[in-house]
Structures are given as C-alpha cells and as structure tokens.
Amino acid sequence: MGRSWFERDDPLIDATHAPAILLDLARDQGLAAQRLLGGTRLEPDAFESAGTRLSAAQWLQLVEQADQALPGHDLAFLFGHRLFPGNQSEVATAWVNAGSLRQALAVLQQAEILASPMLAPRLRTTDAGVEVQWEDRIGCGHARRFMLEAWCTALTSLVNWLSDRRLDWSYRFRHRRPAYVEQYEVHLGSRLEFDAGCDAMTIGQDMLDQAWPRHNESGHRQAMQMLAARLRAQPHRDGFLEMLAAELKRQIRRPPTLEQMAAHLHMSPATLKRKLRLHQSSYQRLVDAVRRDACERLIRDRGFSNEQAATYLNFTDLTNFRRSFKRWTGMTPSEFRRGFTADTPGG
Amino acid sequence: MKQLQLLRLHIRKLLLGIAVLVALCAFNIAVGELKPRADWNAVDLLGEGGTTLIIAIWALLILASRPAGRVTTLLYAGLLTMFAGCFQDFTDELVRMPATVAVWHDWLESMLMLAGMVTLTVGIFLLHREQLVIINQLSRRERIFREHDRVDRITQLGDAGYLRKQLQIELAQCNATGRGFAVLLVDIDRFSGFNREHGHGEGNRMLREIGELMLMNLRPADLLCRYAGDRFAVLMPGANEHIAGEIASQLTTIVEHFSFKTTVDGSTVRNTVSIGAAVSQGETSDDLLARATDALEQVKRSRPGRWQLAA
Incomplete structure (x- = not known):
C-alpha cells in the first residue's frame, strides 16, 4: 500500500480489543455472537486470540447490528464504561499509573488509533479550558452517534475512576438532541449542547494538574516509552477523511477545489469523488464542516467580529458570510453569539 | 424461548x-x-x-x-x-x-x-x-396505564419514556385540580467504580436490589422508574416541599443502612445515594426534570449521600 492514509476496507482494529468488549457486552445482554456477526464474515473465535484485524467497514457493521438487535438506548454508554483502560497493556498501564488529567490525556493523544480507531481525539487548549475534539477518521455514517456516545463515555468514566471524583465536562455534539437525552445526562453530565459545530468535550484548565491517587510516575513513564516504541514499529496513518480534513485545515483561508485536492493526492477527480462517497461523505460537506468549525472557533474562542471572520476566511462580502453562516448553523452570527454568552455564567 | x-x-x-x-x-x-x-x-x-x-x-x-x-x-x-x-x-x-x-x-x-x-x-x-x-x-411500579416495551429489563421498572408520559398526565391533573406533585432523581454514588471492581453483572444485581429497597419505602401512590444508568426517578403525586424532603431523606437513610452482599465471597458493600428533588411549578416536564437534575448535580459535587431541593 503506497498511500499514507487508511481507508474503509483496510485491516485496522485488533478483534481482541474494542470488538471483543462489544461482543462480551452483547453476550451479557443475551445476544448470541452468531447473530451479531451475521454478514461480517467473522467467526466468534477471531475475538479470542490476537491476529485478526477488522476493517473499519466490518467494525461499523458490527456496531450497527448490535445497536439494532438490542433494545433500549444505553448500549453505547454501557460499552463506553467498559472500553477504557482496555486490554492493550502499554496503553492500559500508562493510564492506570497516570498522575493527572494532563498525563491521562497525553496517553490518549499518544495512543491515537490504538485507543480510538474511528474518531481521532484532537487536544486543544482554549480560553474555556482543555478540549478533546472527536474527529471522524473514516466516515462512520449511521454509527457515528454510537461511536461518539461510547468514546465520550469511555474517557469520562476512565478519568472519573482514576481521579476518584466527578470531573465536570461540557459536551458539544453535531447531532440533534436525541429523545433519550437522559442517557447523556446520567453517563456524561448535564452540560450538553446539540446541533453544534463540532463533537467535543471540554473541561476547565484548573483540573489538568490536580494530583490523582493512583499515580505511579515510573510505571507511567515506562508504559509511555513502550507505547512510543510500539508506535515507531507500526507507524500511525490517518484515516481517509481525517487526512482530507487536515489538508483542508492547512488551507482554511482558501480551500482547494476538488480538482486541486485530487491532483495533490495523485488521483483523478472522479476517483476522489468515488472514495468520498464510499466514506459516507462529499467534498462540499467536508469543506463546509471544516470551515464552519473554524468560523465558530474564531467567533467563540478568539472574539472575532463578523468582518474579521469574513476577511480571515476570504468571503467576498459580509452578506455572503452571513448567508454561509446561516446555512451551516441555522443561526445568524449574532444569534450564535447570544447563545454562547448566555450559556457561560453558571453553565 | x-x-x-x-x-x-x-x-x-x-x-x-x-x-x-x-x-x-x-x-x-x-x-x-x-x-x-x-x-x-x-x-x-x-x-x-x-x-x-x-x-x-x-x-x-x-x-x-x-x-x-x-x-x-x-x-x-x-x-x-x-x-x-x-x-x-x-x-x-x-x-x-x-x-x-x-x-x-x-x-x-x-x-x-x-x-x-x-x-x-x-x-x-x-x-x-x-x-x-x-x-x-405492581403498585409503585406502574400507574394508570401499561406499556410493556417501556419496562427496563434489569430492574423491571418503567423507563425514562414512561416517566415522561406519567409526568405529562400528572401535569394535566395539576392544572385541572391544583394538586401539586414532586419529582426525585436518585443517583447511586460511585456506581461506575463499583462496576469496575465487582463486574457489571453485580452492578445490575445491585441496581435491582436498591430498586426493590426503595419501592418498599415509597407511599402507595408514588411511582418509581429507572431514569437511565444508575439514576432512578420517583414521581410523587400530591407532594409538597415538606413531603418530598422527608421521603428523600428517608431514601438516603435506608440505602445507607442497606448492606449489599457480593456473589463471589458474600462480603458487604455499603452504598449511598444522592437525591435532587423538585416540586412542580407548572412548568414542562423537561424543565422540571432539568431543575431536579441541577439540584442533584449540586449535591453530588458538594455533599454526596445527601439530598437537596431545587430552587
């Protein structure tokens, strides 16, 4: 494989990691493995010993089948509680011995695909605090919400356990407020925002360096070194959409056209379009998502005025800017400003 | 089968x-x-x-x-x-x-x-x-109407959807007759840690047992539901601040005195619950639940194991 990214059908996730945990959970809830695996061309024993790698497509299918076969809305959250620290020894050891939230987040960032194969965790420090943004690596399609619910719960539950307290995260999701919002309240917390510009969880900076009870510095450091060595042996590749989004972010002020992007990736525009479709996306959707997120951050985190944001993002005029903003968010820029200024005091 | x-x-x-x-x-x-x-x-x-x-x-x-x-x-x-x-x-x-x-x-x-x-x-x-x-x-588990697909499979209590329907009924009653009502949200403290330590099967059994325990301590007209995860909800028709507080205080006490026995070696695990209570002010059921949730979050942050009435 000459490419520097991975696609839907490339082997990716060790079956004994997250997939085995999902299989156990489904079994606990009375769902036979055969029924869950139907159509994935996987055998139950593949989940018991290392070696089998699921492609993103197989993993997404497995998740969708589990979600459909089991009643209720709590599967993703229950799965999330079981997910971390997980059963990959370097990652789990580095986490269990972490001394603070800062160290725990460093493990997540370092482990990347090992800890979170479908959603790329992006750490960022803003005025509001530290943010973990979950970026779709590969086009999760219908399973996107499930993945977000599970991985947000996983990180929340892990750091609560390690810190021995309840850390107050705020969450933003791009999807609409679900009918079963009580699951979010109980498993994540009540600071929730839906229809947002990105999928992210944020916590105050003052939480970063508070000391945790299970801290073991040498254990943590050794595990981090082993993890680094493992990643040197198997270098990390970005997912197809993740790679495109990174490329677009690099040129956020003047995003390349589809043709330019295709030329940059040494493929024909038709191939790029076909691959995007295969990954449940389209070029316009990707450009819109990246520009919307950037625009909201300029306004929210850096206090840009409309003029400044429009100039930065190279809109021809303010009317055009307002129209695009409305199309992305369903709000005018001033409505958007009111929304987050009204929210800040008292959460 | x-x-x-x-x-x-x-x-x-x-x-x-x-x-x-x-x-x-x-x-x-x-x-x-x-x-x-x-x-x-x-x-x-x-x-x-x-x-x-x-x-x-x-x-x-x-x-x-x-x-x-x-x-x-x-x-x-x-x-x-x-x-x-x-x-x-x-x-x-x-x-x-x-x-x-x-x-x-x-x-x-x-x-x-x-x-x-x-x-x-x-x-x-x-x-x-x-x-x-x-x-x-089934008293205190179901009220007025029955919907079998709204029953939680672990505790055999109604779920959040069932609770919302009941809240709407109660709200209509309240508007028609002026009789008030209250809602308690009851959250088991450190449940996630218990699951990590003792396994999820034991966690489910504890949810069931704490559910049963609370059922026995409610008034005949009250309704207990499983809201989500380790959070229960009690709908209390006709209750004012005083009654809601009294029942909330009793619930925290009985759970404190309950000693759960593990399957593996029969050892005792002690639990506490935190409770957020809200008395209806005629608002929508979502707003009422949001007030109770706020009260609960405050208790959990500042003094877990106790209860608090929403402002």
Whole structure:
C-alpha cells in the first residue's frame, strides 16, 4: 500500500480489543455472537486470540447490528464504561499509573488509533479550558452517534475512576438532541449542547494538574516509552477523511477545489469523488464542516467580529458570510453569539 | 424461548385440543357425506374457516402467555368449546349430515358456541379479579396505564419514556385540580467504580436490589422508574416541599443502612445515594426534570449521600 492514509476496507482494529468488549457486552445482554456477526464474515473465535484485524467497514457493521438487535438506548454508554483502560497493556498501564488529567490525556493523544480507531481525539487548549475534539477518521455514517456516545463515555468514566471524583465536562455534539437525552445526562453530565459545530468535550484548565491517587510516575513513564516504541514499529496513518480534513485545515483561508485536492493526492477527480462517497461523505460537506468549525472557533474562542471572520476566511462580502453562516448553523452570527454568552455564567 | 417454556406447562391441554379436533374429523367422515363442489359457498367457507382458525390461535396464545391455574383452564376450555362449535359450522359447508343427525347436530352446534362463550366469560371475569391483584403487586411500579416495551429489563421498572408520559398526565391533573406533585432523581454514588471492581453483572444485581429497597419505602401512590444508568426517578403525586424532603431523606437513610452482599465471597458493600428533588411549578416536564437534575448535580459535587431541593 503506497498511500499514507487508511481507508474503509483496510485491516485496522485488533478483534481482541474494542470488538471483543462489544461482543462480551452483547453476550451479557443475551445476544448470541452468531447473530451479531451475521454478514461480517467473522467467526466468534477471531475475538479470542490476537491476529485478526477488522476493517473499519466490518467494525461499523458490527456496531450497527448490535445497536439494532438490542433494545433500549444505553448500549453505547454501557460499552463506553467498559472500553477504557482496555486490554492493550502499554496503553492500559500508562493510564492506570497516570498522575493527572494532563498525563491521562497525553496517553490518549499518544495512543491515537490504538485507543480510538474511528474518531481521532484532537487536544486543544482554549480560553474555556482543555478540549478533546472527536474527529471522524473514516466516515462512520449511521454509527457515528454510537461511536461518539461510547468514546465520550469511555474517557469520562476512565478519568472519573482514576481521579476518584466527578470531573465536570461540557459536551458539544453535531447531532440533534436525541429523545433519550437522559442517557447523556446520567453517563456524561448535564452540560450538553446539540446541533453544534463540532463533537467535543471540554473541561476547565484548573483540573489538568490536580494530583490523582493512583499515580505511579515510573510505571507511567515506562508504559509511555513502550507505547512510543510500539508506535515507531507500526507507524500511525490517518484515516481517509481525517487526512482530507487536515489538508483542508492547512488551507482554511482558501480551500482547494476538488480538482486541486485530487491532483495533490495523485488521483483523478472522479476517483476522489468515488472514495468520498464510499466514506459516507462529499467534498462540499467536508469543506463546509471544516470551515464552519473554524468560523465558530474564531467567533467563540478568539472574539472575532463578523468582518474579521469574513476577511480571515476570504468571503467576498459580509452578506455572503452571513448567508454561509446561516446555512451551516441555522443561526445568524449574532444569534450564535447570544447563545454562547448566555450559556457561560453558571453553565 | 420464554413462550415455549410456558407452553410446556400445558401439554395435557394441547393434547386434549388435538383429540377434540381428531374426534370431530372422524365424526364428520363417519356420519356425513361430502357435498358436491358446486354446492360450496366460497364466502361462507372463508368466513367460517377464518373464524375457526382465529379461535384456535387465541387458544394457543392464551396457553403461551399464562402459567397453569384455574383462570387459564377456564379461558382455554371456553375457547376450545367455541372452537368445536365453529369447526362444525365450518364443516357444514363441506359435509351433508343425514336427516336423522342434522336436527340435533344444529342444536349441538349452537349450544357448543353458547357454552363456550359462557365459560370464556367466567374466565375473563376471573382474569379481571386476578388483574386487580397484579395491579396491586405492581403498585409503585406502574400507574394508570401499561406499556410493556417501556419496562427496563434489569430492574423491571418503567423507563425514562414512561416517566415522561406519567409526568405529562400528572401535569394535566395539576392544572385541572391544583394538586401539586414532586419529582426525585436518585443517583447511586460511585456506581461506575463499583462496576469496575465487582463486574457489571453485580452492578445490575445491585441496581435491582436498591430498586426493590426503595419501592418498599415509597407511599402507595408514588411511582418509581429507572431514569437511565444508575439514576432512578420517583414521581410523587400530591407532594409538597415538606413531603418530598422527608421521603428523600428517608431514601438516603435506608440505602445507607442497606448492606449489599457480593456473589463471589458474600462480603458487604455499603452504598449511598444522592437525591435532587423538585416540586412542580407548572412548568414542562423537561424543565422540571432539568431543575431536579441541577439540584442533584449540586449535591453530588458538594455533599454526596445527601439530598437537596431545587430552587
């Protein structure tokens, strides 16, 4: 494989990691493995010993089948509680011995695909605090919400356990407020925002360096070194959409056209379009998502005025800017400003 | 699978049903003679045949959904007798009885239908009495109406969807009569840690037991639901701040005194719950729940194991 990214059908996730945990959970809830695996061309024993790698497509299918076969809305959250620290020894050891939230987040960032194969965790420090943004690596399609619910719960539950307290995260999701919002309240917390510009969880900076009870510095450091060595042996590749989004972010002020992007990736525009479709996306959707997120951050985190944001993002005029903003968010820029200024005091 | 388990209790009844069917067929073949095809009436055949088949399905569903007992026997006997009547009505369309038999055969047919219906009616009346007993047993678990797909599979309590419906009913009542109500949100402290330490099977068992414990300590008119995860909700019709606070305080105390025993070695695990309470101010159910949630979050942050009334 000459490419520097991975696609839907490339082997990716060790079956004994997250997939085995999902299989156990489904079994606990009375769902036979055969029924869950139907159509994935996987055998139950593949989940018991290392070696089998699921492609993103197989993993997404497995998740969708589990979600459909089991009643209720709590599967993703229950799965999330079981997910971390997980059963990959370097990652789990580095986490269990972490001394603070800062160290725990460093493990997540370092482990990347090992800890979170479908959603790329992006750490960022803003005025509001530290943010973990979950970026779709590969086009999760219908399973996107499930993945977000599970991985947000996983990180929340892990750091609560390690810190021995309840850390107050705020969450933003791009999807609409679900009918079963009580699951979010109980498993994540009540600071929730839906229809947002990105999928992210944020916590105050003052939480970063508070000391945790299970801290073991040498254990943590050794595990981090082993993890680094493992990643040197198997270098990390970005997912197809993740790679495109990174490329677009690099040129956020003047995003390349589809043709330019295709030329940059040494493929024909038709191939790029076909691959995007295969990954449940389209070029316009990707450009819109990246520009919307950037625009909201300029306004929210850096206090840009409309003029400044429009100039930065190279809109021809303010009317055009307002129209695009409305199309992305369903709000005018001033409505958007009111929304987050009204929210800040008292959460 | 559960359905087949219940059917296994009723093998003798099923055999009796088959015997009745075989006997009726044998009687018709021995005594009657087949009518010529030209005399068959398609509409009658479809109508009477369909009715017969549906009664048979009812009888099977009754057996598959009930444990053995007097009520089940009566319901089944009634349906089986009606089945026999209908079956003869149906075969009339296909088979001609000799004149000597025809008169009492018609009479028997009608009497079978009537006897079956009377038996079934007695059965349904007893079913009604049985239902009153069950409703009493389900007190504090369900109220006013029943929706089986809204029952949580672990605690056998209604879920958040059921609670929201009940809140809307209560809100309408409140607007009509002025009677207030309160909601408690009850959260088990450190439940996630318990799961990590003792396993999720034990976690589920603890949820069930704490649920049972709370049921015993509520007023007869109260409703307990499983909101989500380790959070329960109590709907308290007619409760004001004072009553809500009193019950909340009692719930925190009884859970504190409850010693859960693990399966592995029977060792004791102590628990506490934090409670957020809110008395309705006539707002929407979502807003009411949001106030209770805020109160709960405050308690959990500042003094877990206690309760707090929403502002």
